[in-house]
Each structure stands twice: as structure tokens, then as C-alpha cells.
Amino acid sequence: MFGYVVTRILSAVPVMAVVATIVFLLLHLTPGDPATIIAGEQATAAEIERIRTSLGLDRPLLQQFVGWLLRILSGDLGTSIYSGKPVTELILQRLEPTVSLALLTLSIAIVIAVPTGVIAAWKEGTWVDWTLMFLAIVFFSMPIFITGYILIYNFSVQWRMLPVQGYRSLSDGIGPFLSHMILPAISLGLVYASLLARMSRSAMLEVLHQDYIRTARAKGLGTSKVLFLHALKNAAVPIITTIGIGLILLISGVVVVESVFAIPGIGRLTVDAILRRDYPIIQGVILFFSFVYVIINLLIDLTYRLVDPRIKY
Structure with a gap:
């Protein structure tokens, strides 16, 4: 290795x-x-x-x-x-909000998308499958800023449950941090989750048609064990690949979300630099994101061996 x-x-x-x-x-x-x-x-x-x-x-x-x-x-x-x-x-000063948003978005997307894809594959061809995939297409097609404004109007303006804009560090407490970050993370996470859910369904469908899955069912294993212990483990490689590819959406979406919710992260720094024609910042941010993406791709490739020991480098 x-x-x-x-x-x-x-x-x-x-x-x-x-x-x-x-x-x-x-x-x-x-x-x-x-x-x-x-x-x-x-x-x-x-x-x-x-x-x-x-x-x-x-x-x-x-x-x-x-x-x-x-x-x-x-x-x-x-x-x-x-x-x-x-x-x-300047980039290091704005790094914490962006990393926090990205990690929270990634967590929400995986928690929503993987079970959704598994259930859709299990219920292939039924109304459950069609409904889940229809919602995935809708959320993937909806612009991120539209989703953000809808969430702001409902949860912040109408119901006054969450703050409209701003950022609170995790050092200020988990409550203030989540109250400011949950809407931005959901706005960005729905798009990311939609892509991941469709790939999870496709990967699971390919695995569920294999002989060893039919053997596991014939031996009397429960549905949850068949789906999550046997099928999902063997479908993990394309899902992990999609997580890496989806990070492109995550990086580009951060710029939009931070502008909508006034989060002082790298995305907001990029927008301000473009409006002010501050080329050194624009150049620095592009180089920074390119470097991060190369590193993440390497880490994604290295995780293949962890989920599938048959893979040889």
C-alpha cells in the first residue's frame, strides 16, 4: 500500500x-x-x-x-x-465555519441517503421505491439557494424556531452551534443526499440479485441482516466513490449556502473577493480547494481496502 x-x-x-x-x-x-x-x-x-x-x-x-x-x-x-x-x-480564519458546515452536511447526507437507497432497492418497483426516487430527483434538481430560502421562510420567519443567519462556534455550545448550522446543512445536504441515495439504490440492486443473497434469505436470515450486514457491505465501494465525487457538489454548494445564510466561511470570502475583484484571494481559494480535493480523493481510494479486503493496490 x-x-x-x-x-x-x-x-x-x-x-x-x-x-x-x-x-x-x-x-x-x-x-x-x-x-x-x-x-x-x-x-x-x-x-x-x-x-x-x-x-x-x-x-x-x-x-x-x-x-x-x-x-x-x-x-x-x-x-x-x-x-x-x-x-x-484569511483562509485559515474562515476555515472553521466551512469545515463545520461540510462535516455536518456530510453526516446528514449519509444518514438520510444510505438508508433511503437501501429501502428503495429492497422495495424495487413498488410505490415506496418510486416515491423515494421521485423525491431524490426533485431535491437534486432544486437550486440550493431556493431550498435555503424556503427553509428560512418556514423555520425562521414563520415559526421563529431557528435564527435566520450567522454562525456560532462549537466552543459556544452544541445548542447555539446546531441552531445556526442545521438549516444551511440541510439545504446543502438534500442535494448531496439525493445523489448518494440514487447511487446507493443502484449499487444495492446489483448486489441483491447475487446468488449469495438468495442463499442468505433461504437460510432464514432476517431482512435487516441481509440488507445491512451482507448486501450493503458489498455495495459499499461504489457508494464511497459517490461520496468522493459528491464532494464537488459540496465544495461548490458551500459558496452558495454561506452567502444565503451569511456564514463567515471560505465560500463567503470567495464571493466577497469576486465582487471586489480581489484576485489574490480568488487564486488562493481555488488552489486551496484543489489541494483539498486531491487529498480527499486519495483518502477515498484508501478506504476501499477497509470495506473490501479483496481489493489490491
Whole structure:
């Protein structure tokens, strides 16, 4: 396994190199003068020149790229044009709300989706199956911000059960934390759960038609043991793969959810940076999410062996 891990890490290097190149060119491929666009129409010549100098746009392109790449390798993602703070520091400050939202969303999605997919496969072709899969299609097709506004209107405005916006850290108590995070997590989790439920159903259907499942039933094993002890364990690999793929939805959805619920996370930082044309933050966030996604994909691949010992790396 060690050799496999080393190979995967080495294969991630060219991927990150391509991402870094695209992120660097993001600023330079912008039509017009990037410094003028960032500064705005009302900026003076001195302000434009200051931005051009701070971004290193007054140097040759190759020199800019080499210098920028060396700073990235040392952990320096640049400095925010708007606040003057290091981008790395800004990302770390916003990391807790985003990680909390992602983990809570992931937990809700798995708890909802896996049993739903198992039940739908068990009741294949019945009204239960059709109803569950219809709801999965509806929630997957519904934009995340629409779901968020519906939840806000009902639970916050009409019934006044939960706060509308904001974030409370887990250090403030589990109650305040959940009261602020449950609606954002459900808004994002319903989309993620819908994808995962459909894949869980497909994987379970393939397994439930195998001979050893019929043998287990013939031996008199209970339905719950057949479904969750035998079938689900052997259907786990495609489900885990879907969890990894679904993280793309999770990462992109965080940006929308944090904007709707005013959560001070990395997603909200990205939106503010785009509105302010703060390119160093945009570049830093893209690199950060790309790195996280590569690491998560590696971890997902390594979990295959835990659920299926037959897999060889």
C-alpha cells in the first residue's frame, strides 16, 4: 500500500501544477489591464500603478510566474488587495465555519441517503421505491439557494424556531452551534443526499440479485441482516466513490449556502473577493480547494481496502 500511496501523491503533482498554471493565467487572461479592472473606474493613475506593482504585473510574465510559484511552494498565497492581509491567514480564519458546515452536511447526507437507497432497492418497483426516487430527483434538481430560502421562510420567519443567519462556534455550545448550522446543512445536504441515495439504490440492486443473497434469505436470515450486514457491505465501494465525487457538489454548494445564510466561511470570502475583484484571494481559494480535493480523493481510494479486503493496490 505504501508504494500505491507514494505513486498517487506523485501523480497529484502534475495535476496541481496544471491547476496552478491556470490559476496564475486567470489574472492575465482577463480582457484589458488587470490592474485597471481591479482598481475600478474611479481609481487614479497612482492607485492603478500601486496595484500593478503589488501584483508584480510590471515584470515579465515568466518572471512573475516563477516568483509566484516559489511563493506558493513556501505557503505564501499572496496578500489581499482589499484588506492587506495575507491570503493564507484569511483562509485559515474562515476555515472553521466551512469545515463545520461540510462535516455536518456530510453526516446528514449519509444518514438520510444510505438508508433511503437501501429501502428503495429492497422495495424495487413498488410505490415506496418510486416515491423515494421521485423525491431524490426533485431535491437534486432544486437550486440550493431556493431550498435555503424556503427553509428560512418556514423555520425562521414563520415559526421563529431557528435564527435566520450567522454562525456560532462549537466552543459556544452544541445548542447555539446546531441552531445556526442545521438549516444551511440541510439545504446543502438534500442535494448531496439525493445523489448518494440514487447511487446507493443502484449499487444495492446489483448486489441483491447475487446468488449469495438468495442463499442468505433461504437460510432464514432476517431482512435487516441481509440488507445491512451482507448486501450493503458489498455495495459499499461504489457508494464511497459517490461520496468522493459528491464532494464537488459540496465544495461548490458551500459558496452558495454561506452567502444565503451569511456564514463567515471560505465560500463567503470567495464571493466577497469576486465582487471586489480581489484576485489574490480568488487564486488562493481555488488552489486551496484543489489541494483539498486531491487529498480527499486519495483518502477515498484508501478506504476501499477497509470495506473490501479483496481489493489490491
